[in-house]
Amino acid sequence: xxxxxxxxxxxxxxxxxxxxxxxxxxxxxxxxxxxxxxxxxxxxxxxxxxxxxxxxxxxxxxxxxxxxxxxxxxxxxxxxxxxxxxxxxxxxxxxxxxxxxxxxxxxxxxxxxxxxxxxxxxxxxxxxxxxxxxxxxxxxxxxxxxxxxxxxxxxxxxxxxxxxxxxxxxxxxxxxxxxxxxxxxxxxxxxxxxxxxxxxxxxxxxxxxxxxxxxxxxxxxxxxxxxxxxxxxxxxxxxxxxxxxxxxxxxxxxxxxxxxxxxxxxxxxxxxxxxxxxxxxxxxxxxxxxxxxxxxxxxxxxxxxxxxxxxxxxxxxxxxxxxxxxxxxxxxxxxxxxxxxxxxxxxxxxxxxxxxxxxxxxxxxxxxxxxxxxxxxxxxxxxxxxxxxxxxxxxxxxxxxxxxxxxxxxxxxxxxxxxxxxxxxxxxxxxxx
Amino acid sequence: xxxxxxxxxxxxxxxxxxxxxxxxxxxxxxxxxxxxxxxxxxxxxxxxxxxxxxxxxxxxxxxxxxxxxxxxxxxxxxxxxxxxxxxxxxxxxxxxxxxxxxxxxxxxxxxxxxxxxxxxxxxxxxxxxxxxxxxxxxxxxxxxxxxxxxxxxxxxxxxxxxxxxxxxxxxxxxxxxxxxxxxxxxxxxxxxxxxxxxxxxxxxxxxxxxxxxxxxxxxxxxxxxxxxxxxxxxxxxxxxxxxxxxxxxxxxxxxxxxxxxxxxxxxxxxxxxxxxxxxxx
Numbered sequence: 001x002x003x004x005x006x007x008x009x010x011x012x013x014x015x016x017x018x019x020x021x022x023x024x025x026x027x028x029x030x031x032x033x034x035x036x037x038x039x040x041x042x043x044x045x046x047x048x049x050x051x052x053x054x055x056x057x058x059x060x061x062x063x064x065x066x067x068x069x070x071x072x073x074x075x076x077x078x079x080x081x082x083x084x085x086x087x088x089x090x091x092x093x094x095x096x097x098x099x100x101x102x103x104x105x106x107x108x109x110x111x112x113x114x115x116x117x118x119x120x121x122x123x124x125x126x127x128x129x130x131x132x133x134x135x136x137x138x139x140x141x142x143x144x145x146x147x148x149x150x151x152x153x154x155x156x157x158x159x160x161x162x163x164x165x166x167x168x169x170x171x172x173x174x175x176x177x178x179x180x181x182x183x184x185x186x187x188x189x190x191x192x193x194x195x196x197x198x199x200x201x202x203x204x205x206x207x208x209x210x211x212x213x214x215x216x217x218x219x220x221x222x223x224x225x226x227x228x229x230x231x232x233x234x235x236x237x238x239x240x241x242x243x244x245x246x247x248x249x250x251x252x253x254x255x256x257x258x259x260x261x262x263x264x265x266x267x268x269x270x271x272x273x274x275x276x277x278x279x280x281x282x283x284x285x286x287x288x289x290x291x292x293x294x295x296x297x298x299x300x301x302x303x304x305x306x307x308x309x310x311x312x313x314x315x316x317x318x319x320x321x322x323x324x325x326x327x328x329x330x331x332x333x334x335x336x337x338x339x340x341x342x343x344x345x346x347x348x349x350x351x352x353x354x355x356x357x358x359x360x361x362x363x364x365x366x367x368x369x370x371x372x373x374x375x376x377x378x379x380x381x382x383x384x385x386x387x388x389x390x391x392x393x394x395x396x397x398x399x400x401x402x403x404x405x406x407x408x409x410x411x412x413x414x415x416x417x418x419x420x421x422x423x424x425x426x427x428x429x430x431x432x433x
Numbered sequence: 434x435x436x437x438x439x440x441x442x443x444x445x446x447x448x449x450x451x452x453x454x455x456x457x458x459x460x461x462x463x464x465x466x467x468x469x470x471x472x473x474x475x476x477x478x479x480x481x482x483x484x485x486x487x488x489x490x491x492x493x494x495x496x497x498x499x500x501x502x503x504x505x506x507x508x509x510x511x512x513x514x515x516x517x518x519x520x521x522x523x524x525x526x527x528x529x530x531x532x533x534x535x536x537x538x539x540x541x542x543x544x545x546x547x548x549x550x551x552x553x554x555x556x557x558x559x560x561x562x563x564x565x566x567x568x569x570x571x572x573x574x575x576x577x578x579x580x581x582x583x584x585x586x587x588x589x590x591x592x593x594x595x596x597x598x599x600x601x602x603x604x605x606x607x608x609x610x611x612x613x614x615x616x617x618x619x620x621x622x623x624x625x626x627x628x629x630x631x632x633x634x635x636x637x638x639x640x641x642x643x644x645x646x647x648x649x650x651x652x653x654x655x656x657x658x659x660x661x662x663x664x665x666x667x668x669x670x671x672x673x674x675x676x677x678x679x680x681x682x683x684x685x686x687x688x689x690x691x692x693x694x695x696x697x698x699x700x701x702x703x704x705x706x707x708x709x710x711x712x713x714x
Contacts, residue, residue, distance in 0.1 A: 081565050132616045133536035137544070140529045143585030146566070148551055151559030158561075223453055228446050237700070238457050244696035245464060248645035248663055249689045252670045253467045256678060262478040264466060296459070304704050357555055359648070364667070385555050389648075398561060405558040412553040 005108030012104035016097055019104025023111060027120040032100055039093050043086075050086035053079030057161070062170035076174035077163065081154050088150060159402035165395065181403040191400065194375040194387075202383045205291070206355040212295045214348055217302020218340060222332075224303075225310050236307065243300035251364035254293050255280070281370050283380040290381055294361050298351075305347065306340055313339050349419040353412045359385045384408050471682035478678045492683035503657070504665070504684055510576065511662040514650075515643040518580040522587030522643075523636045530594030531624060535606070548589055556586075557648050567653065574655045582653065583643050590635075597631040598624070633702040641692050662688050 004023070012019030017032030058074025107117050118126065128135065162177045185195045224235050242250065257263050258279035266276050279289045313336065321331045341348075362368060368382035368390065377395050378387045384404055391401035466483065471492055473485040496504040533545060563582060564573065572578030601624070609619045625632070647663040654660065666688065669681040696703065 077561075077565065078569075081562055082569075129616070131538075133532040133538045133541075136528050136532040140525045140588040141544075143525065144551070144588060147563060147582055147585035148559065148589065151562030151566070152551070152554055154562040155558050220456060223449055223456075226446075226449055228442070229449060229453075235453055235457070237697070239460055240697070240700060241460050241464065241693075243703075244693045244700075246641055246645040246689055246692050248647060248666070249467075249685045250463060252666060252681075253463050253685065255670060256478055257463060257466065259478055264480070264483075267479075296463075308704070353553075359555075359557075364647070367671070388555060389557065392557075392561065393652075402558070405555055409554050413550070416549070416553060 004111040005105045008108035009105035012101045016100045023107045046086050050083035054083040058173050061173045075170040155402045161399050163398040181399045208291050209294045209355045210352045213298030216299040218306050220303045221306040240300050286381050309340050309343050353415045362386045467682050471686045476679050492680045507662045507665040518583035518643050519640040521584035522639050525588045526591045529588040530591040534595045534598035579653045630702050
């Protein structure tokens with residue numbers, strides 16, 4: 001018996017498509033050969049340049065030489081992003097190369113065993129049947145690669161460069177600076193004070209926002225679900241309204257409601273003899289206001305979720321408690337609360353993680369204001385995300401902003417992984433059926 | 434004096450209703466206030482009473498007649514962008530979720546993990562790179578560029594839909610396979626009709642998400658004739674301060690009404706979507 005598989009595999013490793021040719025799959029072989037020739041031409045042209053670009057980030061800025069701008073210059077950030085794109089494509093090429101070797105080897109095996117190979121039509125049909133998920137996922141994966149992964153890798157790399165408003169290509173070159181941006185944030189320097197202050201407020205905000213909406217929602221759900229309360233659907237529908245109104249609109253409206261000079265809230269308070277409170281202009285009140293407004297937005301969602309959980313609690317638990325003569329509060333403590341907490345705990349932690357990144361409420365309500373005197377480009381209510389936004393768009397501190405982004409990612413990833421582990425162990429323990 | 438059981442029950446119920454009413458007022462007050470403000474004479478934020486003394490529709494008329502505002506154009510731009518990106522994004526999300534829920538293939542776990550990880554980065558962290566990409570594709574300051582960004586990002590939110598597909602029994606599809614139906618036919622003929630609630634949920638959330646997205650639209654779009662509602666309304670509040678407040682109120686009411694009604698009508702799908710997202714974590 002001839003060893004078709006090995007020969008075909010080696011041939012395909014030498015040049016893509018040769019093994020298929022050897023296996024007498026002419027159409028496939030031609031396709032692979034053309035693809036490989038094309039890839040070689042492309043990569044020999046662009047790959048060295050891409051690696052050079054990422055490594056050096058350019059060598060010649062667009063500066064005047066003898067009163068004229070040179071025609072050829074290096075644009076650091078474009079070099080980086082195009083270099084990355086080429087590298088990603090090259091990665092795909094390598095994967096397809098490996099697949100080609102495997103295919104030649106397996107077809108060779110087929111020849112050894114059956115003495116024949118699939119025709120081109122059969123191959124196509126095969127792909128459509130067995131690789132159907134890949135056919136489905138092609139477009140989404142390409143989209144995610146171009147618009148999510150490539151930009152993210154680019155931004156992660158920016159965190160290690162000095163890309164800021166003093167280094168804007170093409171008139172200036174950007175350089176790799178290692179961990180300098182992170183050191184600027186963490187060690188004593190102009191930025192670290194702001195960073196720690198914002199980090200602290202971000203955590204306070206995330207805890208307060210999560211806890212208030214959660215228990216607010218629980219309270220509302222319990223009120224509606226109480227025995228004797230009529231028109232349950234009516235109340236529920238009414239309380240869902242804040243969720244139905246688009247967030248952007250309600251936040252912009254709230255911004256006016258809480259206006260310190262003309263807003264109706266202060267107007268009503270004046271009626272009770274309370275002096276004007278600068279809801280959005282005073283550091284303390286601004287913090288209170290964002291937490292309250294966030295509660296207004298978030299309580300409906302918690303309410304809906306907890307109402308859902310309440311219906312799943314078995315009636316007989318309460319009946320048993322009644323027989324034992326438990327009071328309402330005891331029933332809540334011993335049955336309702338644990339059941340709700342148990343089934344919504346993973347969600348609660350995810351909400352906490354989401355609140356760390358809660359851009360809309362802060363940006364649209366206070367825009368991070370009131371200004372903070374000793375901060376770098378940040379206000380009293382700024383979270384890490386909104387600071388990141390300001391550093392990027394207003395201050396053009398791209399490198400620094402990217403390192404803030406990475407820190408946010410690390411915080412959220414830590415919580416999410418911990419949450420995942422914890423909820424998994426819960427499920428495995430089978431605590432509640 | 435010890436109250437009888439009945440009167441104790443009565444007081445409890447009374448307190449409950451009192452609380453419910455207070456919460457109801459707080460819930461609907463902002464909406465009521467903005468609607469009232471939009472009918473108020475004048476342009477200032479301040480008003481003596483919640484219900485204005487004189488009602489006027491001037492501000493609504495102005496939205497459609499003032500050439501400096503271009504409100505109908507913003508509306509049309511927003512509607513167009515949201516509709517197309519919702520159709521594209523929802524299709525991509527459903528396809529992704531279906532592939533990940535129904536098929537076991539190599540790399541599946543890796544894809545699921547990467548989706549989780551990618552979701553943990555702040556969304557607009559990638560904005561600068563996207564901007565560079567759009568410029569090089571000649572798509573910056575264009576509605577198509579924005580639509581592409583929205584649609585391409587949608588599949589990362591496929592977890593909720595995947596959780597839903599996981600609950601559809603496989604037996605149906607297996608029976609169809611035995612009858613000789615192809616993957617495509619099974620997907621279109623069996624799976625899609627069964628997942629109507631999920632599709633409604635995803636389409637609705639993505640439509641409102643894009644309809645009122647400020648960050649990305651303000652980043653991609655520059656020229657005034659390409660502006661979206663979110664950009665226009667935000668600028669009305671943040672730049673011209675409170676001097677044109679009542680016009681903003683009218684614009685906000687017109688923008689919010691269709692979405693709010695859609696939400697209220699499709700409430701049960703939303704509740705289903707929210708809860709299914711909850712149980713899957």
